[in-house]
Amino acid sequence: MQLTLNVNGEARSVEVDEDTPLLWVIRDDLALTGTKFGCGIAQCGACTVHVDGQAVRACSFPATAVMESSIVYGLTAAFLGRVSVANGAIQEGNFDTYKMLSLAQMPSIQTVIIESDPNKPGGIGEPDLPPIAPALTNAIFAATGKRLRSLPLSAHGIEPA
Numbered sequence: 001m002q003l004t005l006n007v008n009g010e011a012r013s014v015e016v017d018e019d020t021p022l023l024w025v026i027r028d029d030l031a032l033t034g035t036k037f038g039c040g041i042a043q044c045g046a047c048t049v050h051v052d053g054q055a056v057r058a059c060s061f062p063a064t065a066v067m068e069s070s071i072v073y074g075l076t077a078a079f080l081g082r083v084s085v086a087n088g089a090i091q092e093g094n095f096d097t098y099k100m101l102s103l104a105q106m107p108s109i110q111t112v113i114i115e116s117d118p119n120k121p122g123g124i125g126e127p128d129l130p131p132i133a134p135a136l137t138n139a140i141f142a143a144t145g146k147r148l149r150s151l152p153l154s155a156h157g158i159e160p161a
């Protein structure tokens, strides 16, 4: 499959198997050897990279998990995403006060990555996050006839499962 990643602000495309751990995509396919291999079992942290703001152990993080991580962030933004400001400062300082969807609240995700026109925007990772809330609100409109024009959905009484 074709995988396009935003690496340090630069879009990079590679051809990889979808189960390839992200570490080997970074080291072998992108030739970025600063990310190290240590234990290979997600214990030592030598391979740690940031994916959508979260530190992950790339040795045990399949390439498709990059897309699934974006889906979690997109659904969280759609259902719960809200920050409060007081005295010019955001009040939510970390994930204890900015809630993410829990595993129990997440729907089952089946990731199918298909070929796309390489001359058009695409890839997995950051490109798949922005369409999630519009797709969700369009599905709500199709099912209910009610057009929701603001987020989070929880403010409209729509909660994740």
Ligand code: FES
Residues within 6 Å of the ligand: 036, 037, 038, 039, 040, 041, 042, 043, 044, 045, 046, 047, 048, 057, 058, 059, 060
């Ligand atoms: S190589 Fe040790 S945690 Fe990934």
